[in-house]
Amino acid sequence: MDQDVKRVFNFSAGPAVLPVPALKQAQKDLLALPGVGASVMEISHRSKTFSEILEKAKANVKTLLRVPDNYRILFLQGGASLQFSMVAMNLLRGSGKPADYIITGSWGGKAAKEAKKEGTVNIAWDGKNENYVRVPDRDELKLSPDAAYVHFTSNETIQGVQFPAEPSVGDIPLVCDASSDILSRPIPVERYGIIYAGAQKNIGPSGVALVIIREDLLERSSETLPSLLNYKLMAEENSLYNTPPTFAIYMIMLVTNWLLDTFKTLERVAENNTKKASLLYKVIDESNGFYKGHAQPKWRSNMNVTWRLPSEDLEKEFVREATSVGLTELKGHRSVGGCRASIYNAMPLEGVETLCAFMKDFQQKHG
């Protein structure tokens, strides 16, 4: 095995950079887990070994996010996109109530679109006309008094817009798509009904979604739902109703082990993330308009930093030159263009510093 394997600084929005210690551990044991004699990919999901992996992954998430005891932690398939439907199938369909959606970017819009197939959706706020540059103030929200739930997207990966804190919605269950900022900072889980997140940004590889759900909400799941889409059944079966994505859950265990070993708390994870994001925003803010940040400063994301250059040609050149020096995946999402640096937990400070230096050089050369 080549110990000096050449790795780039990978700013992909997801699937995204993973912590090297987690990858190395997975690599070491890929042919045979110690004491087992088979790869983690080859063992039964009902074996003692996999049970321990699943429970450790859950325990790590519970510790890091300080999940209260009346919440269940599930690992489900289909990514956040299937959660768009599952939330609405379990909590909206047949409820006789509307669901409120706060839309601050592309993903919130997609979540609302899927929910409309299952019941009445009230758009409580939509930043589309402002090109998704901010999150709403509390008094801008048109909430329904009797909503089945209120849905929001804590961090919009494509636009780079992040809620500084969750909206306050009283006793209505708050449902959050936290795909791109889960585990990046502490959140008061007790204020949420459901938090869900595709793993492939801050938690692990693609192919698994983390779902944290308050136990009383499980009673809303109808028996008429497909078994795989029924939160209550999946909770009763501890995510083992059928074969779960075992390798992806194993990677979540390794990634959360790394978070606990390296940072201990999400407060310290958040400090590190703020430091990294501040460096990049400083370069943007001090570029005299050469780099134009997309989101308004108060709501810009610590995870996905988005910006434009003076022309699309320069944006292409920026991405090309960056790639050539090992700074990869800086192209903005195909739906909005521009540039984007995704700097999740596993992106080292050195990667951000290297990108900052490159950006200053690029401006000097082309500005």
Next chain:
Amino acid sequence: MDQDVKRVFNFSAGPAVLPVPALKQAQKDLLALPGVGASVMEISHRSKTFSEILEKAKANVKTLLRVPDNYRILFLQGGASLQFSMVAMNLLRGSGKPADYIITGSWGGKAAKEAKKEGTVNIAWDGKNENYVRVPDRDELKLSPDAAYVHFTSNETIQGVQFPAEPSVGDIPLVCDASSDILSRPIPVERYGIIYAGAQKNIGPSGVALVIIREDLLERSSETLPSLLNYKLMAEENSLYNTPPTFAIYMIMLVTNWLLDTFKTLERVAENNTKKASLLYKVIDESNGFYKGHAQPKWRSNMNVTWRLPSEDLEKEFVREATSVGLTELKGHRSVGGCRASIYNAMPLEGVETLCAFMKDFQQKHG
């Protein structure tokens, strides 16, 4: 890296043994794919590198199964269990027709149960009263003349009952759960409407299902379905509507590369599987009733060999002693008891020979 890593012979029914060359390749490149500088788990599903992986995996499946051009090859999440629902949501719901289900074991029963949530199900045959020891003759099937489709399970993993060939059902689309015998033998794909299979037995790790669907059936998918559960949309998007389980698809590529390198054709894969199964059935048949096979000989499975011993205590002792000499996961499914050896494509002949020798010794000692 320890090149002499100790591996057991793992007879798990799934997740199951994988080919060592595929695991070694994955291990070698786990920190960085050559020329990419990032793990396959860390790269965008829309990157050129992953596109090539996806297309190679599809091409390998197409070559091995000789899939005609009017079929689409999809990689979806949720395993075969979500396919139980997707088949019925896309082809049965709203069709005004019944769907016929042929039930030859536990999984067929589960498939029918999920389908009943979506529409009218006609049980064309159910082997339950005979304890699932065989598949039906053609003239035993009570087929509906106007069925939306006929569903069967080509190999019942728990009971070890396998169809020697698919049932003939005329022009009605034939839908097959082939989870535990896909790629184990050639099949005439052109006689099928849909073939689906959870990957974790013969194709790769858990967390992905292979779906092969005839193009004209895509027109039956309603726009009211959740996007992730809509075959037509998933086919239009080439399995990339949202982030697919990229690592699992990469492993499918490596496993099918290995099949092509080692066997070239499924005819030769089948020869090898028949040889392995015959060795085990010979030990059972020549044990003077010490080992009792579950399925009737004509329909017993080449993938999952199931048998009982004279007592449950002896079965426990058998599993215990086998495990102690590195023959693992031989316990039958918790729902039926007994013993089971799953001998998928990746189980080497040596593993089966070692098990046969152990079984003869065990009988001498305890018979």
